[in-house]
Amino acid sequence: MSAGQAPPVYLAPMAGVTDRAFREIAREICPAVRVVTEMISAKALLRDNRKTWAMLALGEEAPPRVVQLFGRDAEEMAAAARILMAAGADGIDLNMGCPTAKIVKNGEGAALLRDGPQAVAVARAVARAVPLPVSVKCRLGWNAAEADTAARLAPRWEEAGVAFLTVHGRTREQFYAGRADWAGVAAVRAATALPVVVNGDIASPADARAALEVTGCTGVMIGRAALGNPWLLAAAAAELSDPAGAWPPPEPRERARAALRHLDKLLAYKGEYIGAREMRKHFGWYCKGRRGAAVLRAAALRAETAAELRALIRETYRHL
Ligand SMILES: Cc1cc2nc3c(=O)[nH]c(=O)nc-3n(C[C@H](O)[C@H](O)[C@H](O)COP(=O)(O)O)c2cc1C
Incomplete structure (x- = not known):
């Protein structure tokens, strides 16, 4: 089909x-x-x-x-x-x-x-x-x-x-x-x-x-x-x-890339103040099920700027 x-x-x-x-x-x-x-x-x-x-x-x-x-x-x-x-x-x-x-x-x-x-x-x-x-x-x-x-x-x-x-x-x-x-x-x-x-x-x-x-x-x-x-x-x-076809789950690098693009779009459409704050919850969802997700979520809640969130996303996926 x-x-x-x-x-x-x-x-x-x-x-x-x-x-x-x-x-x-x-x-x-x-x-x-x-x-x-x-x-x-x-x-x-x-x-x-x-x-x-x-x-x-x-x-x-x-x-x-x-x-x-x-x-x-x-x-x-x-x-x-x-x-x-x-x-x-x-x-x-x-x-x-x-x-x-x-x-x-x-x-x-x-x-x-x-x-x-x-x-x-x-x-x-x-x-x-x-x-x-x-x-x-x-x-x-x-x-x-x-x-x-x-x-x-x-x-x-x-x-x-x-x-x-x-x-x-x-x-x-x-x-x-x-x-x-x-x-x-x-x-x-x-x-x-x-x-x-x-x-x-x-x-x-x-x-x-x-x-x-x-x-x-x-x-x-x-x-x-x-x-x-x-x-x-x-x-x-x-x-x-095609139920017979395999769909490989994304690599950590691909997840990080998407999360960073998501952040960039939020910043572009909503400005840094609102965009960075809205990204906190999305980042929490991107981390769901990962080891240490609660710690990462807490770190995201403390992040005030886009630069801090960007660093956190990169760091998170480096260790997967
Ligand atoms: C945070 C949140 C916001 C939602 N906002 C809307 C909305 O604006 N319009 C709508 O039709 N449904 C809204 N829904 C319902 C969802 O579209 C969907 O019908 C519901 O979550 C069930 O699907 P799911 O089990 O796949 O989540 C919302 C659901 C959630 C969790």
Whole structure:
């Protein structure tokens, strides 16, 4: 099977993590990976919020540029999608899965799953507003009693003009606890002719294969397991295109090179003060599972400048 036909692998949108720097690192390591921005507030876009535009930097990132929007007002979401298209977006993803209190208290994110007509109205309004692929990323439902919500809404989103769905196999009430329920995702897949991407607890190439087998989905989305390990995206893509092929894990030198590039990008896009501080957590993830990781993480937390972090990254990988 050629790479073009292989099931797609997505890097999950993660607020505060999958910024432009991380998305670009992921694409350097796995050119086939599909990426989505962190969630962007439709209201903030309509207010022309400077920080929101800085977060997007739409003109500068390589296409395809898919932006994830959150909001609950159909007209506002449609207006925000039009603005994004004019600014160069190639696709719009609608967030209907965010579980955090500050989002759901406004009826946004996963709260839309409790208001089916509104969840469909938002999708319809955005799909009508822009001639771009519009996707929905959701959870299974609000809680265990409502875990069939995504399956019930799937045919209605399909009819509303949505291009595909991504389903995280948890409910809102679970947040990130317990195991993702891939069988629940399979039920969504069975309820619609739309392509469905399975998400939740895919932490290895074998998991990626198993998630597709269990669900019959068309693609996989990987979030937390790719933190500090963007090579997992390439390994999963390789597994899905040719399970017989071997995908060698990266050498320490390659890991160090990626971490240094990641730091350089954060500095270039966010300046030294913010960039260096944000790199501390990424460095901690790059070190995960290594000998002495806790000591290295503590050292990163003390690092104030890019030069200190750079030296720490070089030193870390020299001894592997
Ligand atoms: C720190 C963090 C931030 C997240 N931010 C978003 C977001 O902005 N939009 C979204 O749709 N999902 C967000 N998610 C959820 C992930 O996209 C994904 O659905 C979830 O982590 C399950 O996948 P995983 O088990 O592979 O991590 C976030 C998750 C984490 C851990």
